Amino acid sequence: xxxxxxxxxxxxxxxxxxxxxxxxxxxxxxxxxxxxxxxxxxxxxxxxxxxxxxxxxxxxxxxxxxxxxxxxxxxxxxxxxxxxxxxxxxxxxxxxxxxxxxxxxxxxxxxxxxxxxxxxxxxxxxxxxxxxxxxxxxxxxxxxxxxxxxxxxxxxxxxxxxxxxxxxxxxxxxxxxxxxxxxxxxxxxxxxxxxxxxxxxxxxxxxxxxxxxxxxxxxxxxxxxxxxxxxxxxxxxxxxxxxxxxxxxxxxxxxxxxxxxxxxxxxxxxxxxxxxxxxxxxxxxxxxxxxxxxxxxxxxxxxxxxxxxxxxxxxxxxxxxxxxxxxxxxxxxxxxxxxxxxxxxxxxxx
Numbered sequence: 001x002x003x004x005x006x007x008x009x010x011x012x013x014x015x016x017x018x019x020x021x022x023x024x025x026x027x028x029x030x031x032x033x034x035x036x037x038x039x040x041x042x043x044x045x046x047x048x049x050x051x052x053x054x055x056x057x058x059x060x061x062x063x064x065x066x067x068x069x070x071x072x073x074x075x076x077x078x079x080x081x082x083x084x085x086x087x088x089x090x091x092x093x094x095x096x097x098x099x100x101x102x103x104x105x106x107x108x109x110x111x112x113x114x115x116x117x118x119x120x121x122x123x124x125x126x127x128x129x130x131x132x133x134x135x136x137x138x139x140x141x142x143x144x145x146x147x148x149x150x151x152x153x154x155x156x157x158x159x160x161x162x163x164x165x166x167x168x169x170x171x172x173x174x175x176x177x178x179x180x181x182x183x184x185x186x187x188x189x190x191x192x193x194x195x196x197x198x199x200x201x202x203x204x205x206x207x208x209x210x211x212x213x214x215x216x217x218x219x220x221x222x223x224x225x226x227x228x229x230x231x232x233x234x235x236x237x238x239x240x241x242x243x244x245x246x247x248x249x250x251x252x253x254x255x256x257x258x259x260x261x262x263x264x265x266x267x268x269x270x271x272x273x274x275x276x277x278x279x280x281x282x283x284x285x286x287x288x289x290x291x292x293x294x295x296x297x298x299x300x301x302x303x304x305x306x307x308x309x310x311x312x313x314x315x316x317x318x319x320x321x322x323x324x325x326x327x328x329x330x331x332x333x334x335x336x337x338x339x340x341x342x343x344x345x346x347x348x349x350x
Contacts, residue, residue, distance in 0.1 A: 001304040002032045004068030006061055007039040010075045012262035014042025014285035017072040017093065019293045020053040027054035031304045034058045034068055043289040070303060074292065075279055082106040090308050092300060094118055097323055098337040099251040107324040113308050117296060119331055120321035129299070131178055132291035136281040138182030141244040146190065148242045148266060148273050155273060156240030161191025168192045174228055176203045179246050188212045227255040239271035249278040309349045319345060
């Protein structure tokens with residue numbers, strides 16, 4: 001199979017979807033790899049490193065779309081790319097379609113095979129291609145929150161961990177999944193007073209065994225609205241506090257959230273600073289690229305070696321990643337979000 005590694009074009013997105021070592025492994029399986037010129041520069045991987053691994057460097061994304069059987073990204077295709085996607089072409093990347101009707105319709109129109117990193121799911125319901133970026137985003141949320149608590153950035157002027165004789169800052173982590181756990185670990189490590197809330201008691205029991213003494217675990221009531229933090233709640237917060245919405249690429253969990261970029265990451269509502277960058281891990285591109293390739297490469301190899309249909313038949317994980325196939329929506333959550341017909345992917349294998 002011809003596999004295309006595209007350069008990211010989202011604002012200040014510096015990650016790459018494959019490292020040179022990933023290219024070398026792809027080549028070792030007999031696949032051809034095209035890498036768009038400069039695709040790895042933001043992550044510290046130069047074109048010559050990809051060439052040494054056996055890739056062909058291609059100047060324009062258009063040529064990769066024209067030649068590749070499968071194209072890979074980190075972030076979702078942007079509108080300028082929609083016309084380039086070919087019928088039957090495999091698009092393997094983060095898609096987050098349930099929050100993006102325009103992209104969903106474009107992928108349906110193209111009749112491509114769109115496989116989303118974030119919905120690839122193991123039998124134990126874990127999300128192996130979402131986990132590494134969730135780990136990065138969770139840790140980054142505290143790093144960014146600490147930065148914007150500083151006075152020069154408009155924050156309340158608190159040092160997250162305090163110093164002897166001065167109280168540390170208080171951090172509230174909503175949700176005890178992968179993102180929340182890594183956020184809490186980072187905040188605890190910096191010495192903050194950390195509260196973590198979640199509705200699932202067995203998870204809290206587990207975390208009580210592994211988290212440090214400055215992490216306090218509380219059971220919350222099940223959310224009754226998609227927006228877990230309302231505008232009225234925000235009005236009660238201290239001025240100069242910071243909120244980090246790690247779920248913004250899926251629509252956000254704060255009522256006042258709106259997507260921002262690394263170029264202009266924050267805005268203020270009722271005196272509370274909001275950090276809502278939709279591609280947070282792109283700011284630590286080297287770490288993120290290495291972590292992402294570690295997770296995605298085995299699945300990409302399986303698709304490249306077998307073709308998408310056989311790979312999904314052999315591997316239930318990949319089957320769950322099917323979002324839009326041949327113009328049909330094959331993921332229930334996306335179909336429900338836009339009132340579209342859901343078609344099981346098994347009906348489209350032939």
